[in-house]
Amino acid sequence: MTLRIEPYLDQKARWPQTGKVILAQYDAESVTVYQAYRPAIGHFAAKHGYFGGEHFKLSRMTWIKPNFLWMMYRSGWGTKPGxxxxxxxxxxxxxxxxxxxxxxxxxxxxxxxxxxKDWQRAVQNSDVRLQWDPDHSPSGGKLQRRAIQLGLQRAIAEKYSREWIISIEDISEFIAEQRQHMLTRNYEALVTPQESVYEVVNPQVANHLQLSVLNAE
Structure with a gap:
């Protein structure tokens, strides 16, 4: 697995506890996001490095999440059907x-x-939908911090599925291992992808996203 990982408790200690923040694994060239699929779609994507095949459809909005634990909450740590x-x-x-x-x-x-009406017009003209939802602890407890998820459709979904991807990795085995620590509440042994607050450098975009202003770490 190529993801950088770190003990969960070490990360929890430095993550903001409140506010709207984008937690993600990133570097100067890339940002990692997560998606959950049924095997026919997920295995094809991991094998070919893009989304396609007979089972993948772009007619519906596809949602991406840069926050690992938010993905774990939504997918039941990879146990929900599909x-x-x-x-x-x-x-x-x-x-x-x-x-x-x-x-x-x-x-x-x-x-x-x-x-x-202005908002409805913006929704109709945009290929990206934004939602802020409560973030969650490994066991599913609701937190005060908000997590972002982004819905992609039409032209943006096309670019995402083919043009913008550097790599796709199936991390289901890693998640199955860590799920056992979550189930037993053994957080000292739990490791998760290394994430930190993603800074949006464009102040207009940051304001539009309603990102919280944080003190320097």
Whole structure:
């Protein structure tokens, strides 16, 4: 596995406990996001390095999550039907930034949109949907911190599935191992992908996403 990993408790100690933040594994060139699929789709993607094959369809919105534990909560640590194969998708960082720049909130927010019609127009014209949801602990407990997920459709989904991917890795075996530590609440042994707060350098985009302003670590 190529993901950088670190003890969960070490990371928990430095992560923000509240606010809207993007936790992700990234470097100067890439950002890793996660998706869960049934085996027919997940195995094809991991083998070929892109999304395709007879079972993969772009007619529906596809959701990506840069936060590992948020993916674990949504997929039941890879146990929910149709979400057994967990993929770590490494994207070009410029592509991830483009996705963020085009994101439109899934709900009307008066501070950001002049009217409900203005927001509805933005939704219709955007290929990226944005949701902030409560983040969760390894065992599923709801946290005060918010986690981001991004829904992709139409042209952006096409680019994501083929053009923007650096690599795709099936991390289901790693997750199965760590799931045992989660089930026994053995958090001292639990390791998770190394993540830190992703800084959005464009202040207009950061403001539109409603990212929390954090003190320097």
């Amino acid at each position: 979400q057994e194969v967990i993929l770590a998708i490494k994207l070009h960082r410029s592509a991830f930034d483009e996705i963020l720049a085009q994101a439109v909130h899934s709900q009307f927010i008066p501070k950001l949109y002049t009217s409900q």
